[in-house]
Amino acid sequence: MDMKAHTQDAPQRAVSPASAAAAPDLGSLRAEIDRIDAQMHALLIERSQIIDRLVAVKRAQGSESGSAFRPAREASMMRRLVDRHRGILPLDTVEGIWRVIISTFTYVQAPYAVHADLASGEAAMRDASRFHFGFTVPFIGHMGASGVVAAVARSRGDLGLVPAFASPSAGAWWTALEGPHTPKIIARLPFVERADHPAGLPVFCIAHPVTDGAVTEVEAWSLHVSGWNAQAARALAPLADVIAVPDRGLDGAALLASIPVGGAVSLDTVLAALRESGASVRAAALVGSHASRYTHAPALHAPGTHAPTA
Numbered sequence: 001m002d003m004k005a006h007t008q009d010a011p012q013r014a015v016s017p018a019s020a021a022a023a024p025d026l027g028s029l030r031a032e033i034d035r036i037d038a039q040m041h042a043l044l045i046e047r048s049q050i051i052d053r054l055v056a057v058k059r060a061q062g063s064e065s066g067s068a069f070r071p072a073r074e075a076s077m078m079r080r081l082v083d084r085h086r087g088i089l090p091l092d093t094v095e096g097i098w099r100v101i102i103s104t105f106t107y108v109q110a111p112y113a114v115h116a117d118l119a120s121g122e123a124a125m126r127d128a129s130r131f132h133f134g135f136t137v138p139f140i141g142h143m144g145a146s147g148v149v150a151a152v153a154r155s156r157g158d159l160g161l162v163p164a165f166a167s168p169s170a171g172a173w174w175t176a177l178e179g180p181h182t183p184k185i186i187a188r189l190p191f192v193e194r195a196d197h198p199a200g201l202p203v204f205c206i207a208h209p210v211t212d213g214a215v216t217e218v219e220a221w222s223l224h225v226s227g228w229n230a231q232a233a234r235a236l237a238p239l240a241d242v243i244a245v246p247d248r249g250l251d252g253a254a255l256l257a258s259i260p261v262g263g264a265v266s267l268d269t270v271l272a273a274l275r276e277s278g279a280s281v282r283a284a285a286l287v288g289s290h291a292s293r294y295t296h297a298p299a300l301h302a303p304g305t306h307a308p309t310a
């Protein structure tokens with residue numbers, strides 16, 4: 001290397017002999033990065049050994065069900081991850097890395113596929129599925145939510161993704177979750193919500209009910225309502241997240257109401273509000289539950305970092 005030319009091109013800066021001696025060169029910084037990468041890889045290998053032991057314990061306890069997905073555990077892991085994140089690596093990246101780690105380790109415990117309803121937009125649904133479940137877990141698209149529910153019902157441990165918003169093409173898909181021996185809503189994704197989430201399509205995750213590790217912070221109720229009207233819709237809006245679609249007969253509606261457990265609003269509050277608005281509820285069935293929605297407020301001072309706590 002021509003040191004003389006290098007010295008001439010370099011910006012003029014006063015460098016004290018002490019700091020020049022302490023400044024690491026690129027080679028040693030890259031050696032640090034290689035050391036950290038090898039450690040991270042070794043830790044992932046160590047993680048897989050723990051998962052092997054966990055599978056053996058679950059087998060011995062008989063606590064394996066169709067799917068190894070444990071929504072309560074995953075929701076709490078994702079919240080803790082987001083809360084402790086620091087530094088210049090964007091939160092989106094950290095969240096995406098851990099979604100792939102967790103969902104792939106779930107897959108190696110018990111293989112499953114993700115069935116997704118593409119009818120309200122393929123790109124966003126594919127992004128959501130790949131972000132939350134990675135590329136190793138097989139992805140199967142369906143044109144309509146009922147195909148997703150049917151595929152999950154037929155499977156041993158597959159997951160289904162259905163839009164968590166009113167979608168004219170989806171219809172009242174949740175009515176297929178009523179009754180025993182049917183799949184149920186077990187999660188709402190993303191686990192960590194924010195306005196600029198890169199794969200933020202709100203989706204319900206459905207599966208055969210998990211026998212352990214279910215989370216019941218928010219209950220999802222399927223309501224069959226007659227006399228559905230604008231006043232009833234307005235009365236419910238401040239009380240609960242509701243998806244409503246017309247149901248058999250012009251004045252009927254099928255509702256999917258998400259009601260936080262132990263909060264100010266109960267199912268009875270919702271039913272009373274419907275009655276007061278001139279609507280009547282013909283049937284109510286619990287069709288699943290999920291973790292409370294958790295919103296991350298982005299820090300204002302730098303992307304991917306958190307405001308320091310006082």
Ligand SMILES: C=C(O[C@@H]1C=C(C(=O)O)C=C[C@H]1O)C(=O)O
Nearest residue numbers: 068069070073074101102105106
């Ligand atoms: C490891 C488990 O199984 C699954 C995989 C997880 C993981 O890799 O961290 C977490 C929750 C489960 O969805 C578990 O049940 O704890």
